[in-house]
Amino acid sequence: MVNLVDKEKLLDSIKQVRDDHSNVNWVVLGHQDDSPENLHLVGLGSNGLEEMKNSFSDEKVQYGLLRVTTKVDLSETVKFVYIYNLGSNVKFMLKGRIGVVKGEIQKYFQPWHVAFEIETSSEISEQDIERKVKEAAGTFDNVKNTDYIIGRQERGYTTHSQNKEKEKNSKSTFETKTNTIPNSTVNKNPQVSKQATGVKFGDSLIQCIQEVRDDKSDTIWMVGSYENDDIKNPVVLVGSGKGGYKEFSEFFKPESLSYVFLRVIDKVDGNATRKFVLVNWVGENVSMMKKAKVSTNKGEVNEKFSPFHVDFTISEKKEINDDIILAKVQAYSGSKSFVKEKSYF
Known part of the structure; x- marks a missing residue:
């Protein structure tokens, strides 16, 4: 309190x-x-x-x-x-x-x-x-423009405020097909991009980020996690798909730290605009020390996913859903x- x-x-x-x-x-x-x-x-x-x-x-x-x-x-x-x-x-x-x-x-x-x-x-x-x-x-x-970064990019702010008027005229479109990356594929010596910074990212994850950004791609979300839940390991791709929150939330584990990158189509007064969302998942069983250590990675993680329009940091699945995500996108506009x-x- x-x-x-x-x-x-x-x-x-x-x-x-x-x-x-x-x-x-x-x-x-x-x-x-x-x-x-x-x-x-x-x-x-x-x-x-x-x-x-x-x-x-x-x-x-x-x-x-x-x-x-x-x-x-x-x-x-x-x-x-x-x-x-x-x-x-x-x-x-x-x-x-x-x-x-x-x-x-x-x-x-x-x-x-x-x-x-x-x-x-x-x-x-x-x-x-x-x-x-x-x-x-x-x-x-x-x-x-994936090279653009705003300082140490904004991180994790969740709001349930909603624009009632815009909600009436707005909708998000989510399809219903999931591409799950088997554990044997994720954890078996993933190729990792060479970087001068402390955080490493799997090549398949970097490629999937570009797929989410591509309007012609059916993939609208991807999830990355630290390999074997060890923050000293690379962030690797664990899943991607064509649906919404119900699909990617299946990757939220109590002991895990994960990142979801999502493309949303927001229609306001008949005009469709695409928005990108970053969700930082911090499992409720992640230790306080681990949370403190991983906070030093946020600048590099946000840089890798930049630019995005809104972001969330959550520890419980109930903190967001498709409606809350869209409401925050609308709030920012x-x-x-x-x-x-x-x-x-």
């Missing part, structure tokens, strides 16, 4: 950021005395990202909300950016302890349009945010009226 230090002031600060008539356009919260249970106000201001970055510390775990204005289809729209600062100098054990309450804290910032995870303030810029917002709104077409819907205030 998270305790909000000076709760009224803290919640009012978030309210001000969400108020279009307020000069305050950013707020940063953090853990008082590095206590996972105590959340306090670190700073707020009215001069945008560059001012906000002064409140981020490499020694702290912090949470920020930023209001920006951008043009989408010639209309001025308000967008909200969630920034999770996992300071580069924060110790592994503290990361693990704070990670337990991260989901509870994020609820105070929902909904948002785009999210970033950083380890130092230099990893995010106004250009990064502008580009990401345009991608989310479908006005920036670079989803085939949401209207100004939608983002003003709040249940917390």
